[in-house]
Amino acid sequence: MTRAPSSETDIRLALKALTQTAHEHTERRVEALLPFSKPDAYRSFLSLLLSMHRLGKDAAALIGDERLQAREREAIGLIASDLGPESSADLGIPLPSRETGFAWGILYVCRGSALGGAVLAKRARELSDRNPGRLGVGYFNHCAQQGAAEWRIFCRDLERKRPDLASAGAGAAFAFDTFARLLETRIDLCTAGSGSAVGLTVGQ
Numbered sequence: 001m002t003r004a005p006s007s008e009t010d011i012r013l014a015l016k017a018l019t020q021t022a023h024e025h026t027e028r029r030v031e032a033l034l035p036f037s038k039p040d041a042y043r044s045f046l047s048l049l050l051s052m053h054r055l056g057k058d059a060a061a062l063i064g065d066e067r068l069q070a071r072e073r074e075a076i077g078l079i080a081s082d083l084g085p086e087s088s089a090d091l092g093i094p095l096p097s098r099e100t101g102f103a104w105g106i107l108y109v110c111r112g113s114a115l116g117g118a119v120l121a122k123r124a125r126e127l128s129d130r131n132p133g134r135l136g137v138g139y140f141n142h143c144a145q146q147g148a149a150e151w152r153i154f155c156r157d158l159e160r161k162r163p164d165l166a167s168a169g170a171g172a173a174f175a176f177d178t179f180a181r182l183l184e185t186r187i188d189l190c191t192a193g194s195g196s197a198v199g200l201t202v203g204q
């Protein structure tokens with residue numbers, strides 16, 4: 001029998017359990033993209049993270065949480081600055097649900113991804129050092145410095161709001177699915193040797 005979540009830890013752990021396979025898949029596919037092997041691949045990866053945080057910003061607006069909106073805007077600003085002119089491509093992924101629980105699930109994925117970003121920051125800096133003056137690492141540095149602390153605040157907020165678990169689980173699954181779809185497109189573009197890999201059509 002499935003026990004109803006009784007605390008913040010239960011909600012977060014339930015979301016973690018629900019999305020564990022998706023996360024493992026995401027990690028594997030990200031690594032397949034070799035995001036820290038060369039500048040184009042790195043920028044492709046950053047572009048995906050930009051699309052995800054734009055989705056996060058819309059989710060935060062839906063639930064009317066100004067702090068989370070600010071955090072998502074901050075992530076968007078850092079990535080846009082790291083990318084430079086390439087960041088103008090907006091994939092326009094619409095929110096498929098107006099349920100607040102669904103939006104919390106999307107935000108769980110967006111906020112949680114900073115934990116992975118913290119792990120990846122060293123590799124981003126190493127790639128930047130090998131390509132002086134060509135790559136921004138502001139986003140990953142921010143993940144390394146603030147990711148864990150912001151994650152704790154997010155988990156506290158999640159506890160206070162206590163969204164419906166089924167709805168949040170659906171939102172988290174949607175966010176991981178969307179990211180996986182974008183990743184596949186990027187991998188195609190990279191293996192096709194297209195260089196800067198701008199101009200995705202997902203969500204149009």
Ligand code: HEM
Nearest residue numbers: 012016026027030031108109112113115116117119176179
């Ligand atoms: C190679 C890329 C990635 C690596 C190495 C990675 C690694 C990690 C690590 C080490 C954690 C912390 C786990 C823990 O403390 O128990 C984490 C958490 C998380 N990551 Fe990733 N990650 C990656 C990519 C992503 C991406 C792209 C997303 C989103 C699309 C994502 C979403 C999450 C979420 C939601 C959590 C929180 C899980 C929880 O509830 O504890 N990760 N990741």
